[in-house]
Amino acid sequence: MTQTTARYPVSSTVDFVIVGSGAAGGIMAKELSTKGFSVVVLEQGPRLHPSQFDHDEYKFFFQNYINTKQPITWRETAANEAKLKPGAVWYAQLVGGSSVHFTANFWRFRPIDFIERSKIGAIPGSTLVDWPIRYEELEPYYTKVDWEIGVSGAPGWNDAPRSRPYPMPPLPVKSSGVLFEQGARKMGWHPFPAPMAINSREHNGRAACAQCGYCMGYGCEYGAKSTSLSAMIPLAERTGKCEIRPNSYVRKVEVDAKGRATGVIYFDGERREQFQRARAVVLCGNGAETPRLLLMSKSNRFPNGLANSSGMVGQNLMFNGGTIVQGVYEHPLNEFKGPQVTRIALDWYDSDPRRGFYGGGGMDARGDIMLPIMFALAGGDPKARKWGAAHKQFLEQAFTRNMSVFGHSTSLPVATNTITLDAKEKDAWGLPAIRVTYRDHADDLKMMKFLQDRAVELHQAAGAKQYWTNPIQVSGGTAHLLGTCRMGNDPKTSVIDKWHRSHDVKNLFLCDGSSLVTSGRGQPTMTIMALAFRAGEKIAEFAKRGEV
Amino acid sequence: MTTTRRSFLGTAAGIGSAAALADWALVHEALAHAAEAVAQQPPPRFTHLTADEGRELAAIAERIVPTTNTPGAREAGAVFFMDKAFGTFEKAALPVVKKGLAELPARVAKRQKGAKSFAALPVADQDAILIDLESGEFFGAVRYLTMVGVFGNPSHGGNRGGVGWKLIGFEPKPSHAPPFGYYDAQLVKRGKS
Numbered sequence: 001m002t003q004t005t006a007r008y009p010v011s012s013t014v015d016f017v018i019v020g021s022g023a024a025g026g027i028m029a030k031e032l033s034t035k036g037f038s039v040v041v042l043e044q045g046p047r048l049h050p051s052q053f054d055h056d057e058y059k060f061f062f063q064n065y066i067n068t069k070q071p072i073t074w075r076e077t078a079a080n081e082a083k084l085k086p087g088a089v090w091y092a093q094l095v096g097g098s099s100v101h102f103t104a105n106f107w108r109f110r111p112i113d114f115i116e117r118s119k120i121g122a123i124p125g126s127t128l129v130d131w132p133i134r135y136e137e138l139e140p141y142y143t144k145v146d147w148e149i150g151v152s153g154a155p156g157w158n159d160a161p162r163s164r165p166y167p168m169p170p171l172p173v174k175s176s177g178v179l180f181e182q183g184a185r186k187m188g189w190h191p192f193p194a195p196m197a198i199n200s201r202e203h204n205g206r207a208a209c210a211q212c213g214y215c216m217g218y219g220c221e222y223g224a225k226s227t228s229l230s231a232m233i234p235l236a237e238r239t240g241k242c243e244i245r246p247n248s249y250v251r252k253v254e255v256d257a258k259g260r261a262t263g264v265i266y267f268d269g270e271r272r273e274q275f276q277r278a279r280a281v282v283l284c285g286n287g288a289e290t291p292r293l294l295l296m297s298k299s300n301r302f303p304n305g306l307a308n309s310s311g312m313v314g315q316n317l318m319f320n321g322g323t324i325v326q327g328v329y330e331h332p333l334n335e336f337k338g339p340q341v342t343r344i345a346l347d348w349y350d351s352d353p354r355r356g357f358y359g360g361g362g363m364d365a366r367g368d369i370m371l372p373i374m375f376a377l378a379g380g381d382p383k384a385r386k387w388g389a390a391h392k393q394f395l396e397q398a399f400t401r402n403m404s405v406f407g408h409s410t411s412l413p414v415a416t417n418t419i420t421l422d423a424k425e426k427d428a429w430g431l432p433a434i435r436v437t438y439r440d441h442a443d444d445l446k447m448m449k450f451l452q453d454r455a456v457e458l459h460q461a462a463g464a465k466q467y468w469t470n471p472i473q474v475s476g477g478t479a480h481l482l483g484t485c486r487m488g489n490d491p492k493t494s495v496i497d498k499w500h501r502s503h504d505v506k507n508l509f510l511c512d513g514s515s516l517v518t519s520g521r522g523q524p525t526m527t528i529m530a531l532a533f534r535a536g537e538k539i540a541e542f543a544k545r546g547e548v
Numbered sequence: 549m550t551t552t553r554r555s556f557l558g559t560a561a562g563i564g565s566a567a568a569l570a571d572w573a574l575v576h577e578a579l580a581h582a583a584e585a586v587a588q589q590p591p592p593r594f595t596h597l598t599a600d601e602g603r604e605l606a607a608i609a610e611r612i613v614p615t616t617n618t619p620g621a622r623e624a625g626a627v628f629f630m631d632k633a634f635g636t637f638e639k640a641a642l643p644v645v646k647k648g649l650a651e652l653p654a655r656v657a658k659r660q661k662g663a664k665s666f667a668a669l670p671v672a673d674q675d676a677i678l679i680d681l682e683s684g685e686f687f688g689a690v691r692y693l694t695m696v697g698v699f700g701n702p703s704h705g706g707n708r709g710g711v712g713w714k715l716i717g718f719e720p721k722p723s724h725a726p727p728f729g730y731y732d733a734q735l736v737k738r739g740k741s
Contacts, residue, residue, distance in 0.1 A: 055722070057699075058700040058701060059701075173726075174728050175729030175732045175733075177732070178734075178735050179731055210722070210724075211725060212722060213724065329731075333729035333730070333731060334717075334729040335729075336719075337728040337729075338724060338728055371718075372700075373696055373699045373700055375699075376613075376698065385682070387611070387612040388611065388612070388614065388675065389614050392616065392618075392620065392715075393616075396716055396717075399717055
């Protein structure tokens with residue numbers, strides 16, 4: 001429907017400018033444009049056609065075809081020197097954002113995730129607080145994600161309360177799902193079909209999954225993966241009110257003398273500076289780019305960065321813990337076929353004081369490195385020599401027989417884990433690079449170890465011939481960027497209110513991973529999307545009432 | 549897709565099974581042809597490497613993924629991927645590789661007096677040299693490039709005829725259908741799906 005796609009002159013003032021077109025930005029664009037508002041979406045990356053999502057591991061994983069090439073610096077604590085660490089923050093930079101390359105695990109958060117602080121009390125070294133909203137308030141929007149974005153699944157053990165069933169049955173089980181289910185049952189756990197944002201049958205005019213296997217890190221050329229690009233942006237453009245403007249790199253949110261946002265300054269594809277005026281600004285970058293943009297949007301009025309009177313912009317960064325135990329089985333599984341995950345277990349969701357530390361999580365079975373190059377480089381015993389005749393023989397035997405058990409767990413919010421502006425390194429536009437300061441809370445590491453032990457038990461129970469564990473280490477990279485502009489009722493301790501309005505600037509809204517107050521147990525995208533549906537609806541109401 | 553291939557599901561149950569060997573017999577025949585063609589002069593032309601560098605680099609790649617009773621880096625043409633990539637995405641690796649190759653003759657001479665090249669050494673000596681080098685930047689780069697050259701898409705200049713994929717049982721098909729592997733197939737057989 002490109003013929004009806006809106007085109008706004010840069011000189012015009014639109015109702016909303018949205019920065020970012022990913023999980024949150026795509027939904028925000030659809031929600032606001034279908035309610036009649038004029039919308040411009042500025043996306044850093046290019047617009048790709050699904051036919052460009054080919055099956056090329058070298059191109060997607062090593063040349064970073066759709067991933068950001070932003071310089072990232074990294075340090076564990078503020079006392080360390082931040083060093084360049086390419087690829088350490090892994091987000092997709094194209095229309096549709098990281099929803100294009102996600103693995104599509106769509107776990108709803110559970111009611112406990114929103115009220116954990118008041119249930120378990122304070123945790124030393126963490127800024128854990130309750131959300132200003134409850135699961136019940138978000139539930140209708142999780143259901144919108146199920147139906148409007150498209151989620152396949154079936155209710156499992158300890159399922160979150162849901163007002164409507166899944167729109168699609170689970171995807172066909174893979175060999176890894178069968179082994180996981182058998183092993184987990186032997187252990188007395190409660191495995192069930194993985195909820196996945198992938199069509200198991202045609203849904204909303206989009207195709208069913210072709211089981212090609214290229215989900216994690218790739219775009220879906222079939223349109224079967226339920227992303228902002230496949231499910232939301234076409235609806236936004238069809239309204240004739242929404243323009244998606246790719247290759248637009250925003251460097252500053254502009255504010256007038258009254259402290260109202262007037263629009264954003266960005267570099268266009270020819271690196272010319274442009275100013276897009278808007279009645280309201282919605283930032284939907286991600287948990288790294290949104291705080292970075294606020295910190296870069298300094299002015300006399302906002303010397304510490306925009307919307308940062310609390311000093312909380314960029315703080316409380318959370319990743320989700322992850323552990324992988326790779327195993328090899330007697331017969332071929334062929335994990336390179338089909339979506340990454342078909343069975344999960346969430347038996348460890350609640351934090352259990354008997355474990356002696358805080359934390360919760362879940363597990364799935366998947367071919368984590370199930371494509372040839374990655375497996376050749378990293379498959380098998382971490383201590384073994386990964387070249388030569390023995391390694392080659394291992395690859396011949398194990399490539400089709402490999403299965404990883406992946407543990408996903410909580411990250412506690414810690415004030416000193418942050419996104420800030422690097423003092424030295426610059427990006428390709430001469431702007432300060434993203435600087436990550438991150439050291440997992442000690443309990444996060446204990447929870448990872450706990451799930452690693454469960455993953456070993458799973459492999460043993462499922463009959464693995466061999467399996468390998470790695471020592472648990474502090475996180476050194478992430479695709480989950482959470483908590484850096486947290487939501488809260490108190491302007492002194494949070495950046496946005498429960499409707500995603502910044503406490504400091506009335507017509508500035510933030511909605512993406514940065515809004516999350518806690519990390520959940522992994523798989524944050526569905527919650528980001530539910531928040532975007534809820535925020536979009538409310539922001540439209542505010543605008544209709546003249547309250548932005 | 550470089551070759552039309554039947555499902556590997558049945559054969560992969562035992563690499564070395566009769567069916568798999570039948571496949572490899574065909575491959576070997578093709579390889580024999582290829583080897584013969586390679587043996588004919590003139591030597592292959594490289595764009596970013598000299599002929600000497602190309603020969604030495606190929607010899608290293610052949611120890612990283614050796615040709616055994618199945619094809620390796622040689623048959624995959626891994627060095628040709630590298631030569632092509634040095635002009636594009638792997639430009640930054642070229643100086644590292646050139647420097648490493650330039651330092652090789654000293655190591656070769658240490659292993660065997662009068663030896664003309666790494667490629668001419670017995671494989672045991674080659675491996676000993678590479679083990680010495682394996683924690684360094686040069687070997688790291690060559691190992692990575694070899695793996696891409698053997699297991700990456702043939703469109704990048706390596707993995708000729710999809711030999712790397714065939715070697716490990718990867719099926720480069722645009723789509724798949726269940727059953728995917730042994731265990732889900734068993735489940736269907738038992739009528740419990």
